[in-house]
Amino acid sequence: MNQFDPLARPYRWLEYLVFQKSLEQCRFGLLPALAGCRRVLTIGEGDGRFVAELVRRYPEIEVDCLEGSQAMIARARARLPEQAAVTFHHADAVCWDYPVAEYDAVVTCFFLDCFRETTLADWVPRVQRALRPAGCWAVAEFCEGRSGWRRWRSQFWLGIMYAFFRRLTSLEAKRLPNWKRLLTETGGRVQEEGTIHGGLLEWSTWC
Numbered sequence: 454m455n456q457f458d459p460l461a462r463p464y465r466w467l468e469y470l471v472f473q474k475s476l477e478q479c480r481f482g483l484l485p486a487l488a489g490c491r492r493v494l495t496i497g498e499g500d501g502r503f504v505a506e507l508v509r510r511y512p513e514i515e516v517d518c519l520e521g522s523q524a525m526i527a528r529a530r531a532r533l534p535e536q537a538a539v540t541f542h543h544a545d546a547v548c549w550d551y552p553v554a555e556y557d558a559v560v561t562c563f564f565l566d567c568f569r570e571t572t573l574a575d576w577v578p579r580v581q582r583a584l585r586p587a588g589c590w591a592v593a594e595f596c597e598g599r600s601g602w603r604r605w606r607s608q609f610w611l612g613i614m615y616a617f618f619r620r621l622t623s624l625e626a627k628r629l630p631n632w633k634r635l636l637t638e639t640g641g642r643v644q645e646e647g648t649i650h651g652g653l654l655e656w657s658t659w660c
Contacts, residue, residue: 456622461524464500475650476593477502480562482647482656483591484510490557491515494583496546497564501529508537515539517556519546547576551583559584562593565632567624577635589660590641596648596655597629607653 460467468476480503487493487507491514498504498518508514515538520526526541533539542549547568559580565573584590595614597607611629618624636659646657 457522458524460621461500461522461528472650475654476563479593479649479654479656481506483560483593483658486589486591486645486658487511487558492556493558493560494519494556495560497561498529499525501532503562504529504539505532508533508539517542519544519549521545547572551579553582554585555583556588557585558589558591560591565592566595566626566629568626568630570630570635572625573630573632573635578639581639587660589644589658590636591658593656595629596652610653
């Protein structure tokens, strides 16, 4: 059984308890960048709130959802209208055989923080090759903050979250990886970005 399966049912309410709807707002902040996309890949989709809103706003879009938890996939499917062109792939995202130049956009919401930089360094280029020319990578993630009390607060909350998820799941990361450096080193450039929840959460699009 996937370690995230037991969290599928309570995950939404745990998220709301700690962050209210800030994580959801951060995810949805990526949606305008996906207008005009024909085919999108979401990685680590979770319980499906993002893809449900994506197909609600853009009914003609085709989406592949890559998710390692069958329980999360079941909850995600239940949120979708019958006519939605969404295909779920139950697989380990790190080991999945990514197609080349297949997608207009790739989306990762609170997924990159699960891995060590050494894992991401091998994985990021494979995901980038799945994008079509001029495709974008849309990211919603936690942020450590630049300095002062905001950085201290971010590190405090991140420390609690990593301790919690490492105890309950097979999460490999112990701290937030420098995923921005990895995307930049492999040719990515920020197009748009923003922060919410006092700078603890950030969204950005990379092309």
